[in-house]
Amino acid sequence: MNSYLNKTRPSVYCPGCTHEKITKGLDKALVKLNLPADKTVIVTDIGCSGLFDTFFNVHALHGIHGRALTYASGLKLANPELNVIVTMGDGGLGIGGAHVLASCRKNLDLTLIILNNFNFGMTGGQYSATTPTDAIVGSEFLNHAEIPLDICAIAQSAGATYIDRCSGHDERLPGKIASAIEHKGFSIIETLGMCTGRYTKKNPLTPKALDQMITDLPAKNGIIEKNKRPEYGDRYRALAKERKTFPEAVTIEKQTDLKNYQQQEVVILGSAGMRIVTAGDIVCYAGLCAGMNVSMKNDYNITVLRGQSVSEILISPEKIGYPGIESPSVVLALSDEGVQRRKKIFATLKPDTFVLKERSVTIPETNADVVEIDFRKFKIKKQDWALASLGVMAKKEKAINKAMLTYALKSRFNEKVYLIAMETIEKMI
């Protein structure tokens, strides 16, 4: 192909704008590489650089400000055959900085062309993340209090595998863009340019001055040896391929029959680290083994290894509606902070509610049937108190029985863990 430019939609830039040069440079690069148009997509940001997608006869996606790299990543992951080229200005660089960093770190095979013209052209020449401190721009004095960033330096520290920088007027631009596209991995090419509509009106800037800026900045010419590593998509696919087993749903066969079973509400009050959720799970499995419907709500803090852990379980022969606890039939009080979390329920408990209280735990006054157990006397560690309590429940036939509990443990654990769990249970039965 001689040109990928869309003849019906010529470039619309201000006279002298460097974007025009970069449009032609990109076209020459595409011609040089002879990229198939239908396997090439230009993803553009917002602003003057965001017009690029309209100039070329390739696939195009023009999204929202600063986020071009996010669409580009989605496209490339979904279709690894695509050549994905992103154009973005210094505005998009600022607002979408997180995505630039993430792209550098990931090293997905995308090419980012940054069209740095030192200001927001479209909105009136306001200062951007690359505006020199002493420039006179449309932001009054604001840029005088900040410094510009060097995206190439940032990209290098963020792990970019290919970084290049040149003037948009550099004759080598097409070749440089082509090399960036050819690089397998994330490539950044920062072009410096003149915004003749805004920036250069008050800030003298010429192609020669741009060349001087390039000379004054640390040189960047492509591959960054120290960041060299496999391309993200390849790496991702290799890792994902090792995941072969689809996790099927936990499904529990009915294994025992219960006559006249009434809905049970079990509340386990404990602390993080006491395996409260696992105990709740086992109670649910016990119900499922008897063909019952179950539901379980857990309440814990966002802190993982501290604080209360509360599990609330319903076991019912009927389909469960409201999944909260209204009238508990069993309460396991295994830690003070767990009890504190639900202290209001104790006054409401009925005389036939079974409350198992560990000896060290204090509970509010209640009419319920309270049984105190000193698990330390049974040489049961704190992390097994909840499990041991299930043994007590089974023995007293409160909500579950021994057959249900045995089936539940068998379904929930592997043989080894099952036998260890049964040892604890047997101490209580």
Next chain:
Amino acid sequence: MALSFMEGNEALARGAIAAGCDFFAGYPITPATTIFNNMLNMLPPKGGICIQGEDEIASMGYCIGASMAGKKALTATSGPGISLYSEQLSFAIGSEIPLVIADVQRLGPSTGSATRGADSDIQFLRWGSTSGVPVIVLAPKDALDCYVLAVHAFNYAEEFRCPVFIASNKEIGMTRESFDLDSVTLPPIVERKMFSGDSYLPFEAEPNAAPPFLPIGGETLVRQTSSTHGPDGYITIDPDVIAQNQARLREKIHSARKRITLFEKDIKENSDTLIISYGVTARAVEDAGKTLESKGKPVSTLTLKTLWPVPEELLIETAKPFKRIVVIEMNLGQYVNEIKRVLCDKKIMFYGQMNGVLITPAKIMEVIENE
């Protein structure tokens, strides 16, 4: 019979897989994280892609890119993440990019309570994008619904080429419960209508339908843009073209609203009260209904599973014989405003609660009996 046991978030992920979802991008947030965890375990063995975005905005961007390449994409978040999704949502809505978004709601505003449920975002989901273009919001009441509605959500997203929300709740997403997975009948899978003619204009469509799709990366060149566009996908300032497109974005969903109205109702003869609810609250309402019936004071219940577009015909038709309409919500009154708007000639009572705990059947009975 063997029952399956899973939390709503896992059921939603399984529903997504059943619907053919092959791309997920998300950012961890309680109480939606386990959707991400499940997708991360389920997608790779099926050849799908699951990635973590650097933030919520990126996650949406990845999904948008993947969807434009032809994937069926899912993302999941909660209130703070939905807030960050907003601009990308407007892009997906206006540029007709199919997506499914699970919002496992938590108590807001803002950071609010990560582990406390509420139906915080019901109006935000509808209006949290620019221009007011209609969106589709489905509300599950339990894990089974999460499974089934995920399939509906993908079907609607594909058919209407739009983002579809599943307005779940911490109290559904993170509640584990049993249901008979094997006996569930899922709706037939709807695939994106592909373009098959000669000259493709990416946004050329029937006046009340989404345009046929071709992927970016296929043989035919495709344009996608967030700018106001005509059928050719190029920016336009032609008022007629703009007006037609705006009308079509509205019409494609509005004209199908009867068909996409999902609900359950339990109408009791001799009841003068209709309780309308949705989400996890509906379960307490249904329990309260049973107790009231056993006390000889039957009430009827309507559980909405499609919240947006508002099922206006269903509401009008169902409410017709009732003297009293009661709306119960796990917030301080969001959707009740729609019901008041539609049932403007009815007496509407409201009870809402926003304190991090479920509304109990007892509370609902108190509301019904004390009026």
